[in-house]
Amino acid sequence: MSGQVSGGVVQARDIGSVTIGAVPPPPVRIPRQLPAMPPGFVNRTTELALLDRLLEGGPAIAVVSGLKGVGKSAVSRRWAHQVHERFSDGQLYADFGALRHRGGTEVSDVLGGFLRAFGVHEEWIPAELPERAAMFRSMTADLRLLVLLDDAEHAAEVTPLFPASAASAVVVTSHRQLGELLVAGARPVRIAPLQDEEGVRLLAGMLGEDRVAAERERVSELVRLCGGLPIALRVAGARLVQRPTWTVDRLVGELADAERRLDQLMTEGRAIVEAVFDSAYTGLPEQAARLYRLLGTLPGPGFSPGVARAVLDGDPERALDLLLDASLVEELDGDTYRFHDLVRLHAARCARRVDPPEAREAALRRVAEWYLRQVAAADAAMGPRLRLADHRLPATDRPFATPGAALDWLEKERANVLALLRAAAALEWDELVWQLAEALWPLYHARKHYADWIETNRLGVAAALRCGDRAVEARMRNQVARAQLELGETDQARAELVRAHQAAREAGEPRMEAVVLESLGQVALARELPDDAITHFAAALAVHEGLGNPRGVGMQSYHLGLAHSRAGRYDAAIAAFDRALALMTDVGDELSQGKIHLVLGEAHRELGHRPQALRSARTAADIMRERRIPAKETRALELLADLADDRESAEAYVRQALAVCLSSGNLPKAEELRARLRD
Template sequence: MRGHDQGSHNEVNGVVHGPSVQAGTVHGGIHIRAAAPAVPQVLWQLPPAVGLTDRTAELTLLERHRAQAAREGHSCLAAVSGLGGVGKTALALAWLHTLRADFPGGQLYADLGAQSPHGPAEPAEVLSRFLRALGVPPQAVPSGIAERAALYRSLTAELRIVVLLDDAATAAQVRPLLPGGPSVTLVTSRQRLSGLTLEGCHQVHLQPLGLEAAVELLADTLADGRVADQPDDARTLAGLCAGLPLAVRVVGARLAARPHRPITTMVRALTEERRRLDELAIDGDLSVRGVLDLSYEGLPSAAARLYRLLGLHPGREFGSAVARAVLAGSGALEPRPGPEPAPCPEPADAPELLDVLHDGNLLIDVGEDRYRFHDLVRLHAAAKACEEETPAERTAALRRIAEHYLATAARVEQITDPGRDGLPRTFGPGPVVTEELGEGAEAALDWLERELDNLTAVIRRARTAGLGPVGWQLADAMWPLFPRRKHYDHWRAVHAEGLAAAQEAGDTAAECRMLTSGGLGELGAGRFDRALEMFERAARIFAARGDALGEARTLNYRGLAHQRAGRPARAAELFARAAVELPACGDVRAGGLARLNAADVALATGLFDRAAADADAARTTLLAADDPYNAARATLLLGRVLLRRGAPEPAADRLSEALAVLRGVAAGYETARALASLAEAAEQLGRPDLARRRYREALDLYLSVDRPEPAAAVRARLALLGDGAPD
């Protein structure tokens, strides 16, 4: 006789499960007792919940998805993704613990170990653990993953259970672990597990906390009143943690261990960017750097290199063209002269690598093919660049970034100001990536405006990195934006950096360009004396160099400063000299601009005949010089002269002609002036409705280019016409 306690026996009549006896002849009394199968206890495997701050919206989304799944009669599957340390597991536990009463079948938990040094957990191993927890004896666990998954689904088919799959690596790792029946499964991952969408997964992406929520979390972590007593320092500290809950908890724990230390000491420690990641750590325990290191170490080598090179980008956000630029080639430190950069074959893998970083929550998608780093991730990426790239490689990458912006800005300049005499452009011998600008001058200027913060940051960084010539060339190439859309703060900052770089390099030609272009920004912002000082300084440098043309050009600029400062006679004198000396030195176009400036002074002083003559001469010269923008300004001035003479119909013709050109070159301020003048013509013609429409459009444009004084004048005209415009 052979006895089997727990197993199966294969015979011709099938498979026998459980206790069995096989015997030939039986003699005597035999008693066979089988123990009743063990009934597994209900499993409550979830780790304890921790405090949660300001995640109401995410909890609402998860609960809404669960309720919808219940109404439709199927299981609920959701995935929470986000940056390491952002609080994914805390959110998962906070929600799932609230479901205990509704899911009496129990809770299963598995750490899938995506960031484990030993590699992610094998689904077959996790299934084995789940099956044993559900009461399957170890020797009865099937050997194959497909059989284990089938048995798991069978055992959970009638159970109302909750499953937390924490720190998943891929959708493929998760699929075999999905239970059957009326269950709730929540997956957390640093990756965006879009592949689970096929299983009806609801995706929740967790962002860092807002400032107020981060302060609240800091207060909960300290729990000693220091946040209430030092609110400003607490807000500053929370801001330095950039909303990352792990970072807030780390600094809170460090302060909690030092109850007599003010918050400001931690603020000082974190203020220096180079030390911030080191300070966001508790010895022997958690650190922000360690969490980010795990994400970084899981990247493919090409994505890891893009990550650290993008960490060198000086601005807060960037387009995919920047990724193509840093991957375009090794670059070189010796520039080569030339107006055009070497063409660049587009790196085919840049979009794919950006997707890897985005799916790993190391990059934030901010729309329109643009990305940014979380502040602490940016510091981590830059630190990795310092650790793993040589100084020459880092400089070469920064040069490729700067030359990308320079080459694209130079294209904008060609589109919007083709006749402008800019500084020479120099590019390294490697390929340079430019960006698509769209059609026309408006789109080109839109690119400059969108990238304004980045361009300013690149110019600042270029000077400190020994790439000063790229910085002042970029400042010069940005010129078309400033007269049209103003941005006076950036105008001043860009040219101040360019001027410093030119002076450090001893390049007097670049120094003079930065002085004159920057002086015009000072002039537009109302700092007339500062502008005049810069123009006169440039004049002295030109004179010392024996550059008669450069010195003559400053006559125009100095005249503008005197005109704006209320000294029209001195301005007229300088413009008259410039109108003669500039053509004599070979710059006919600048001579035309001098005549245009002289016309403006004459109009302001009531010398209408002289104004008309100068404006007409300027228009002819500027059209011949292929400068439609400034020719349109001359046409606008002719229309304004006609208005002053009480001839609104011919004035409207001239003004409409100017308006069409100015709209085409995206000149916001001059377009507003043309519209305001057309509104005045409509008033003179007895057409108040048309005047109101023109004034309203002019007002919007003046406000968009930050010109409050003419905007106030337009509001006054609208008020007189019975149309009170809002402030």
Template sequence: MSGLGRGNGENESPGVHNDLSGTVSGAAFQIGRFDGQVYLGEQPHRPASEADPVPHEVPVPLGEFVNRARELSQTRTLLDPESGRVRVAVFTGLPGVGKTAVVQRAVALADGAYPGGELYVDFARLREGGGAAVNDGLADCLRALGVEEKVIPPTLAARSNLYRTRTRTRPMVVVLDDVAEPAEVAPFVPSSAGSTVLVTSNRQLSELLLDEAAVVSVEPLSDESGVELLGALCGPHRGADEPEAMRELAGLCGGLPVALRVAAARLRSHPSLAVADLVAEVVAEDSGLAPFEFPGAAQVSSVLSACYRDLPSRAARLYRTLGCFPGTDFDSDLVIALGDGSPAEERRALAVLVEANLVIDKGTGRYRMHSLVRRHARGCADNEGDPRRRDVLGRTAEHFLRRAAFADLAVMGPGRLRITEHPEVLGDEPSPFSGDAAKQDALEWLDEERPNLMAVLRSALDENEYRTSWQLAEAMTALFVNLRYLEDWVESSRLGVWAARLDEAPQAAVRLGSFVSRAYTDLGRLGDARAALDEALPRAEASGNPRLLASVWELVGRLHDEYARTSDAEAHREKAVSAYQRALELFAASADDRGTAFVMYFLGRSQLARGNQREALATLENALERIRAVPDDRMAGRALAAIGLTHHALGDGEKAVAFLQRAIDQLVEGKDDYYEAQAREDLAAVAGQRGERELQREQLRRALEIHVRFGSPRVDKLREALDDLSR
């Protein structure tokens, strides 16, 4: 079943086991696992705020577009924000037939009709990068809807709930491109009546018909339309001079626009090449995309092969190289890293491939191969016995490892515990991340390249490049600590531990295997976190590395603090304090000032939770002094806030207010809005107990402003608190 009527439990695998039960009837539409139905008919909506972002993410259709009147007419009836119901339409057809182009054109024609805007999810990129496509796609949508990274929930179920909340006020269009499984659709259905979901897929997705989804079948272009597209792309004189040859070439392209564009590029770049001669080349070619079993596959392969043979040697070499690249999209830096020529030569080769329509220029500094073209390019490398395939994978891994290590250094600083010494990876190369924006630039690079990093990690392990694999997994933790891609964190750590053991690097296995406990904890998988630490602790003790052992004890303490929130609080708090104290001894013995300062902060918070206020105060004041010496402004602000709460617990309200205000000033200066909002809520609570209503109201109002900007689920609770103060 499709999954449009069933929930998205945390233990379900997106796109695999998320099944449908039930059908849609009338204006009722059920999404996820609910106790009742969600009706998308005449429902009251909260007024949309002028500050709410209106995304417009669907790419603008480019190039020539011919003979899709039937598909556009069908789509036009579905794009009706006044319909009072949510509609789902599946655009299905062969790879390369133009499904995405039809959807993009239809959305462009409906420009401005949907007050909620348009969302776009590219499942091909998410899936090929190895990510949890549904979970990651929901996170992207939430960001586009104004939800800040720090408040995006980690689990699929929580993200689905927040997505429904954020899409309830205004009709919108959601385009899901290259869906592979019916269950990938349900979490993205908006909850606002009048919304439309347009799905493209190479599969029929027949199970969605049970939910009354419409089906728009995108057929290959007719020969006449193929000739029209060829003529539009390479000039009308071609059709006039050789009408029969143009018709035959269109037929050989199987009606697939991707093949037609490649053929047109060949003719356009070679004005003296007769259409009949190109037809002869295509007919003579009998090899190609054999793994694709659909009508027209051989013709597509032949067209691509004819174009490939005409490439200059350096462009042909780059074509084969990119076919071996294990990732998705890429930038020119990767092209240069994989080439043997000068940067200018490699960029010219890339330009040749773009001109030939073998590589797509996304207009953002990034490039991509169509899946059929990439498969063909890989086949060329295999068929020609290209000895560089392993070299390409090695260079790719080296390129991404070096960049990831530079990014890790820029984001986390030099004092962090790392098993890999940076000089081993970085050498004398200057960092690509420098200046005041180095940290932000590095984080953006890690975020952009995440699918590629995951794909390269897998391929490096497959090629027995064990050291590269675990070093890459270690560097990637800088991304996961800051942006919380928890499922990827778990997978990369699992692969990294495996690689480290095969490389006989036990300390790396311990570091990766213990640190992933933070991801398990955020996912609510405390049992997995405990199992990971139970395995890591004796190995860390046997490692002879006191910093490594200290880090594991710190993680043990933080896990017990999490357990204390659920059961047997006193026993777990006591164990947490004991673990932190052991970590402090080891960090101090290793002269690790950063580790000592941070663990003291966690220890102080744990002591405060146990009710040991004076002990907590001394610990937190010590932690603050050490944190400032590191330095770390964000942690200093958090420590000031904790000291303020401790003074409040000791009954000194004036000091509590003073320290919390200092914490807020520190966090405002550092532009750390998320922790600023926390400190303001803490100050509001203290002010409320002191009877200072105006101060309480001011802090709640400022915290609300931040959470509204984040798109945080706390908005409603803060508004309720402010309403209570007004009564």
């Protein structure tokens, strides 16, 4: 034997029969989420050394605070890159400035992202913040981990994200001092504006040493006028790079003479930063200036080239390039841009001065309609389902090749879409509001953003009421109730569904009535009322039969089988499951076939029908493995273990189930399976 060997080795001459059961280790995932090293970084050696001292040895938390635009993020990112080898188990990063869209909601979202980064499957991530935080602490208890949390507003945003490890470190940046963290033992690191020499060095990196040396005193004055703020210095430097014939003295004169200032930024009694942005803005061609102004009025943390196109109602490429060159927007990746907070404030102020209200509203409307087309296309890519909105998307408006790509885009744009939907609701663009809410269903159902889910569809309910559209009202209330049901709020969900059912009946819309009846049945099952559930599912089935919808009949037959099983009536359950299976086979719905085989096998087991139970359990395990649905694959493997002829075979199935749980991050279930093996 030669070469590398991973795992155990058995060497023998004669072997009769050998069974080797081994649980493969879960995949090792080491998250490396730090953004790129900040370009043009100068000095800050004192602050970097302080961070080193405060965070050496852990566990330690540092709060890096200072004025907006002063360079807190750059210092923290630079330090994180310098010491990344110290944290061998990974580096996690969250930018709250990009994620912030409603108080508290983003904390749960960030925790979900961190857990996914460690390989926890979506199905095992709890819905509630405390449970997510507890799982994160359990997973990080023995790790050497660095967590960088950028642009926090409140201590409550970040405390659930602290790992429970003595070898880890947390760096939080904020324009606030976050006194609650300091009282709890966090170490403060205050970032002051750049001193004269540091600011000169920053400008020298942009303009060249010769140009700076030729006007050394005026460059120092420029640093002073910019208040030592790196963001302001970079905008000023970009302005001079674009105008190589300008002297530094000319730009200093513009800043000194400027009458408008950003109110929040005062240095030596003067608001000097707005003058820097004014100078960059006034040099823009008209199209770029218009794009700058109108982008500043949009809600949401970022924007894409598609949004910029909608704002201009034309090609934005040249204008967007000019904004990038002037350092007025930041490129996050090839398809995402954002303003610095201060620049956004300036852009919006310029829009209020130049563009009449109707022009600003028209731009917002174009952006809203662009988002509706994109979200509808993403929804369409997820597959067939009942939709009240008829978007009739042409082939050119179907940009998503796969359901996964569509879901990823919806996740990426979630904060922007929610902010846009809120703005549209405030303007009572009701048709647009409910259609957006309806099309966001696959995102919320898959990724479990419950707060967004409920808020969005409540806005949809209000829009439907203003429109007087009872069918839409039923759709929106049903989607609110489904979120409430998943959160365990069964009483609230049922009350919402009663109103939804009344609306669907008054609308004369049988499809929506069937949808609501199904949801009422699921609420009844959650409340351990299987006979009530049967009543609702049977009523929904009758509606689908009347409409001639075989898939709907199959789905309600499946639900009827679940309710009969819950009531212990397994013969009736098997009859319902057999009908559902035949219909789903006819329509080619393989995933539903797998779900039906799983519960069908369980029902046959209860009645002692071992051959039928084995056949269904094996089919379910194969389908769920192929579809990568670990929760149901685990359940099918446990069913096979229950049906095994001998202890050895049963243990083999349990070990397979354990491997699935470990690889998908279901640690509680893994412990349960380990206990079963010990017994």
